[in-house]
Amino acid sequence: MERVIEACAGLDVHRATVVATVRCTGPGGKRVETTETFATTAADLIVLRDWLGAHGVTHVALESTGVYWKPVYYALEADCVVVLANARHVAQVPGRKTDVRDSAWLAQLLEHGLIRGSFVPPPPIRALRELTRARTALIQDRTRVINRLHKVLEDAGVKLATVVSEVLGVSGRAMLEALVAGTTDPHVLADLARGTLRRKLPALRAALVGRFQPHHALLVGQALAHVDHLEEMIATLSADLTERLRPFAATLTQLRTIPGVSERVAEVMVAEMGVDMTPFPSARHLASWAGVCPGQYESAGRRKGGKTRHGNRWLRGALHMSAQAVVRTKAPSALGARYRRVLRHRGHAKALRAVQHAQLVAAYYMLTRGMPYRELGPTFHDERAAERAKRRAIRLLELEGYRIMPAA
Numbered sequence: 001m002e003r004v005i006e007a008c009a010g011l012d013v014h015r016a017t018v019v020a021t022v023r024c025t026g027p028g029g030k031r032v033e034t035t036e037t038f039a040t041t042a043a044d045l046i047v048l049r050d051w052l053g054a055h056g057v058t059h060v061a062l063e064s065t066g067v068y069w070k071p072v073y074y075a076l077e078a079d080c081v082v083v084l085a086n087a088r089h090v091a092q093v094p095g096r097k098t099d100v101r102d103s104a105w106l107a108q109l110l111e112h113g114l115i116r117g118s119f120v121p122p123p124p125i126r127a128l129r130e131l132t133r134a135r136t137a138l139i140q141d142r143t144r145v146i147n148r149l150h151k152v153l154e155d156a157g158v159k160l161a162t163v164v165s166e167v168l169g170v171s172g173r174a175m176l177e178a179l180v181a182g183t184t185d186p187h188v189l190a191d192l193a194r195g196t197l198r199r200k201l202p203a204l205r206a207a208l209v210g211r212f213q214p215h216h217a218l219l220v221g222q223a224l225a226h227v228d229h230l231e232e233m234i235a236t237l238s239a240d241l242t243e244r245l246r247p248f249a250a251t252l253t254q255l256r257t258i259p260g261v262s263e264r265v266a267e268v269m270v271a272e273m274g275v276d277m278t279p280f281p282s283a284r285h286l287a288s289w290a291g292v293c294p295g296q297y298e299s300a301g302r303r304k305g306g307k308t309r310h311g312n313r314w315l316r317g318a319l320h321m322s323a324q325a326v327v328r329t330k331a332p333s334a335l336g337a338r339y340r341r342v343l344r345h346r347g348h349a350k351a352l353r354a355v356q357h358a359q360l361v362a363a364y365y366m367l368t369r370g371m372p373y374r375e376l377g378p379t380f381h382d383e384r385a386a387e388r389a390k391r392r393a394i395r396l397l398e399l400e401g402y403r404i405m406p407a408a
Contacts, residue, residue, distance in 0.1 A: 004113040009052055010106025011062040012099045013069050016040055018048060021103040022055045023111050033107070035100050040068070045075040053079060061110040063087045064118055073120065083110060083117040090115060119289060121274045128244060128271035133314055135237040136268070142230040149176075149223040157210030163203045168227065171197045175208070180221040184212055241267060251275050257373040258362055259333045260326035260355075268318035275367060283364040290315050292356040308353070319356040326355050334376035335359065341381050 007024040018038045026032030034055065038048040052060065060076055061083045062069055069084065076082050090109055109115050121129065146168065150161055158179070164172045174192040183189060190204035197204070245252060248270050255266040273286065280286040287293040291311015296303075326335045335355050342351035362373060394404050 002113075003111055005059050005111050007056040008059040008061070008107055008110045009055075009057045010103040010108070010110060011060060011072060012103040012106070013062050013065055013072050014040075014099070015068050017099075018045075018072060019099040019103045020048060020052070021100065021107045022052065022057055023104075023107045024055055024057070033104060035103065037099075040071060042071070042075070045072060048072075049076055049079055052076070059083060059110055061085055061090075061106045061115050063090065063106070083115050084120055085109075085115045086118055119279050124244075125271060125274045128241070128267075129314075131237055131241050131244070132268050132271040135234055135241070136314060136317065138230050138234050138237070142227060142234070145223055145226045145230065149220060149227075152216055152219045152223065156212045156216040158212060159207040159210070160204075163200055163207045164197065170194055173224075176220055176224060179212055180217045180224070182217070245270065248275060251367070254366055254372060255363055258322075258359055258366075259329070259331075259335050259373075259375075260322035260324075261359065261363075262322065262325065265318045265322045268314060269363060272312055272315040272318075273363075277364055277368045280364070283361040286364050287357050287360055290319070290360055292316060292319060292353055292360055294353075316356070319359060320352065322359055323352045323355040326359075327352070332378040334378060334380045337378040337381050 007022070009020055009022045012019040016039060018040055019035065020038060021033055021035045023031055023033055036051060038044050038051075057080055059081045062072060062085065064084050065087060073082050073084060085106065090106060106115070150167065153160055160172060160175065161167050166172060167176070171193045175189045178189055178192060186205040186208035189208045190201050193201065193204060245267060251270060252263070252266045255261055255269055256263060261269070273290070277286070280289065284293070288309070289311060291309050291313075293308070295307045295309060323339075326333065327339055329336065335358055338358055339351045339355050342354045365371070366373060397404060
């Protein structure tokens, strides 16, 4: 097999150790393997880097195992080409598995150019990734806390959620704080309603009659404090992200022209896939990497139902929200028409995935060509399908020997 890299190394990374195997040309032109084990502290990673440099290593391969690969990758990326491999793509044949054999196997695959590297963004985008992911996790935590709050109210027989659309709105929050303070009179609690909610005072009084006990008050009070703490943390992260995203203001504005893409979704898109699309040869590669395209499984000439790959779950989550926004909006658009078209034949979930795919493809071409989003109109897909059907019919007739002439 052709050798494409002369001096390379494979790293088997663990939490506390790194097993490194170097493959290079020794005396007489023979390939020589040298293996050493290093710790993963910052000082030991510098020793690893110097050891690789002493052997003339130009390319290094390691598996993306959890988060343990990150310190090693960051320590070596400035001095050599680091290839981050998907563990499923470089798995060995079962049997005789050791750390040394794993590192040697990675070195052999890299030597012959058989490892496809994963996408690792540059340091500024990596910082944005960490912050947006932390903010998303906090938002999810806030949702879970609110759900637990609903469970406590249901256990207490307080049906506030059946009348108030937002339990933690101004009126709902005032009622919950009054309950925690010991007020259980439904008339007093209902009188805390504000704005249009005062039209529902009779329903509120009925919903606030329950068996609210002291332990319910303790749980609700803790939930409210937890929500306040999470909202403060989310606001702090959002403020820091706003400053870090200033250099990408034009890109964010450009992405927000896509129907359904909010400011937060645009921030996640920039943080996850970056603004330089050169790592993705085409829009199809980007969609496959993100996991918003159909899976493919074919055997013996028959195509079977392939599962969609997991992809980047953070980007998929953001696109899912933007696709739902497209579905909810009443403004006519090509994306909304695409959802309804797929919905008729494939169902809601696949129709949402089709919208996500279209949004990501649009973002790819907008970033590569520097052009704004162009609305195609709600009839675009129907017109294109009709045109394709017409061309297909003409082609079939011409194959039968007919000659088609345009109408005068």
